[in-house]
Each structure stands twice: as structure tokens, then as C-alpha cells.
Amino acid sequence: xxxxxxxxxxxxxxxxxxxxxxxxxxxxxxxxxxxxxxxxxxxxxxxxxxxxxxxxxxxxxxxxxxxxxxxxxxxxxxxxxxxxxxxxxxxxxxxxxxxxxxxxxxxxxxxxxxxx
Amino acid sequence: xxxxxxxxxxxxxxxxxxxxxxxxxxxxxxxxxxxxxxxxxxxxxxxxxxxxxxxxxxxxxxxxxxxxxxxxxxxxxxxxxxxxxxxxxxxxxxxxxxxxxxxxxxxxxx
Numbered sequence: 001x002x003x004x005x006x007x008x009x010x011x012x013x014x015x016x017x018x019x020x021x022x023x024x025x026x027x028x029x030x031x032x033x034x035x036x037x038x039x040x041x042x043x044x045x046x047x048x049x050x051x052x053x054x055x056x057x058x059x060x061x062x063x064x065x066x067x068x069x070x071x072x073x074x075x076x077x078x079x080x081x082x083x084x085x086x087x088x089x090x091x092x093x094x095x096x097x098x099x100x101x102x103x104x105x106x107x108x109x110x111x112x113x114x115x116x
Numbered sequence: 117x118x119x120x121x122x123x124x125x126x127x128x129x130x131x132x133x134x135x136x137x138x139x140x141x142x143x144x145x146x147x148x149x150x151x152x153x154x155x156x157x158x159x160x161x162x163x164x165x166x167x168x169x170x171x172x173x174x175x176x177x178x179x180x181x182x183x184x185x186x187x188x189x190x191x192x193x194x195x196x197x198x199x200x201x202x203x204x205x206x207x208x209x210x211x212x213x214x215x216x217x218x219x220x221x222x223x224x225x226x
């Protein structure tokens with residue numbers, strides 16, 4: 001059974017850093033495309049980043065240069081390193097597997113709150 | 117800046133049919149954008165309904181169908197049920213590793 005479990009969310013001050021983790025089971029992370037999608041409180045979904053099976057990464061303009069997606073094959077886990085956090089980065093961050101250029105499995109989400 | 121537009125809200129009667137759409141700020145949506153659709157209820161993660169324009173995900177009832185209507189992607193719900201009351205999102209693959217979500221449609225069944 002495919003399962004994605006995010007962790008690492010919390011309250012952080014503006015300008016701070018946080019790393020989210022997404023532990024996968026039921027499939028091999030490094031053989032798949034993996035993505036992060038976020039949702040600000042009361043708002044819609046926003047695509048954030050993707051890592052291809054090749055290791056190539058892409059980012060939304062809103063996070064480019066501040067966020068880094070990576071993976072650890074030994075732990076079957078995907079990460080999102082978030083630096084220079086802003087109040088507008090406050091959101092629930094979902095990890096999702098990419099298949100057929102869509103998001104076929106989703107984690108339960110991790111809440112990141114950026115506030116002083 | 118690419119904008120993907122959905123109806124902010126829609127209402128359907130129980131048993132009725134509703135079509136939600138997903139449009140591009142410039143140009144037409146085609147199958148090459150691999151439109152997909154997601155259902156989300158408050159406090160829950162999104163659930164994948166449709167991928168690759170018109171392919172239902174595993175376990176999705178056949179009252180949900182996807183298509184291209186004119187220059188937009190479309191999600192049609194036939195025989196709406198009370199528990200279809202949710203937010204619905206489309207997303208388009210823009211190429212070069214970039215996806216753009218629509219703003220979502222809040223569907224009311226009453």
C-alpha cells in the first residue's frame with residue numbers, strides 16, 4: 001500500500017529555516033517523480049517543487065532560490081529545505097507522488113506557520 | 117505569468133449534473149497539458165479523481181468524468197450526491213517541470 005507521511009512542520013520566525021520530510025512506503029521514491037504542494041489557510045492549492053527520478057529539480061517562482069527539494073534513497077524519503085521563510089509561506093505542505101504528470105498519492109500534510 | 121481559472125463556486129441539486137471547467141489565461145487547454153482533477157473536503161488532503169484529461173483514478177465512481185470542452189478542461193459530475201459537496205481543483209502541466217493549479221471551485225449540493 002502506498003503511503004506518504006510528512007513531518008517537520010511547526011512555528012518558525014520570519015527569516016528562519018525549516019526542513020520538511022516525507023517518508024514513503026509501498027514504492028521506491030528514487031524511481032518516481034515526487035512533488036511538494038502547499039495550501040495557505042483558506043486558500044487553494046499551489047504547486048511548489050518536484051524532483052525527477054533523474055534527480056533534476058524544478059521550483060515555483062515563489063520559492064525559487066529559497067527552497068530545495070532532495071531525497072535520501074536509503075531512507076526512501078523526500079525533503080523540502082525551506083530557508084529565508086516569509087509570512088506568506090505559511091501553509092499546509094503536502095507531499096505527493098507524480099504519475100502521468102498528475103499527483104496520484106498524497107500525504108496528510110504538515111503545517112508550517114511563519115510568524116513573529 | 118500563467119493563470120489557470122476555475123469557477124469560484126457552483127451549485128447543483130442532488131441527482132443533477134454539473135460541469136466544472138478549467139481555463140488558461142492565454143490559449144486553449146488541450147490534452148498536452150495533462151489536466152487532472154482533485155477533490156478536497158475541509159481538513160483533508162486532496163483526493164485524485166481524474167488524470168490525463170479523462171482517466172479516472174482507482175476507486176473513483178464513474179459519475180465523475182473528465183474531458184476537453186471547447187478550449188477548457190472539464191470535470192462533469194453526473195447524478196450528484198450530497199457527499200460530492202467539496203472543493204475541486206484542476207492542475208495543468210505547463211512543461212519544463214512546472215505545474216499550475218486552478219483557484220478551485222466550491223461545489224454546493226442542495
